Amino acid sequence: MRVLVTGGAGFIGANFVLTTLANRPDDRVTVLDKFTYAANPHTLDPVADRITVVRGDIGDAALVDPLVAASDLVVNFAAESHNDRSLDDPSSFVHTNLVGTYTLLEAVRRHGVRLHHVSTDEVYGDLDLDDPERFTESTAYNPSSPYSSTKAGSDLLVRAWVRSFGVTATISNCSNNYGPYQHVEKLIPRQITNVLTGIRPKVYGDGANVRDWIHVDDHNDAVWTIIERGIPGQTYLIGADGEVDNRTVVESILELMGRPADAFDFVTDRPGHDLRYAIDSTRLRTELGWSPRYTDFRSGLAATIDWYRTHRDWWEPVKAGVEASYAKTQTTLD
């Protein structure tokens, strides 16, 4: 199969490329990526001779069209992905997440190519801490941030192109990923690399916000399951029953790195900060037979800490810039 992976130099997309090459050696992979700040140009170095890399924008129709025409499958990971940045400047989120997805949809429509669109649980808004319900495929969309609203819009575009134009597409909405190659602006790598560089970890607000953690390899395994066995036009939620509050995540990182569990700071909260996400992945498990392999979050976290400890070259060049940028808006709370 000829697979076009958009956003294949970012965190989840690059892991997808690496596992696809390992598990499906006969597939031909092309990566289309704009190489924004979020892409690390070295992640794909070890497989450079096995893939084609195109540097460009998914919103550039003239570039996208022939790449889609030459593919059997498009997997769209390309996005502006970070909530904090979307609060600072939403413009690139509107362009990439909405116009970019529209451009891909028009190309797969023209050429009759299968699309899998990768999205997020944040389209559903948030839950109370004590709400017994979790998100399902029929939960109403209720996004909170510029990031999540543009992802919600991109999902709705896909649904409309399926219904109105008969495009063959599936959508997945996944919870918070962790694992190797994640940018140090995100919670888990930020705190691990803070400890490794002598900076106290930073927890937004009171740290009670809950995220539903899943290892990136489990997410990508679910994406392939949906591509192979999913029903075109359907949405599938991906989650691994990994709910943990942020304070506990940071305390666990500190303990696993041999530091006192309270050696962190509470800092300025994120405006509009979603309280809790929780995924019910029953459809994916019962209809398509998927289940996660990383069921112990603490051991997955320990492996991720080891990866950042042994891959300083990968993250060190951008660490100081990320912290300088956060320091402009985040101050330590008393």
Ligand code: NAD
């Ligand atoms: P990321 O920010 O690490 O990577 C995004 C990639 O997209 C980067 O390589 C970037 O260069 C590329 N890109 C950005 N704009 C582009 C454009 N206009 N054209 C081409 N490429 C462009 O993001 P990620 O965490 O790997 O997320 C990938 C996808 O998964 C996103 O759609 C995101 O919404 C979704 N998702 C992420 C998570 C998570 O926890 N990280 C969870 C659920 C869903």
Ligand code: DAU
């Ligand atoms: O739920 C899926 C989403 O998960 C994806 O769609 C997004 O692309 C991805 O970035 C992630 O969004 P979050 O906003 O949940 O991730 P982030 O790592 O930014 O923050 C996780 C939680 O930790 C959130 O409650 C904010 C908090 N936080 C974050 C940082 C960076 C802190 O307390 N301290 C921090 O330094």
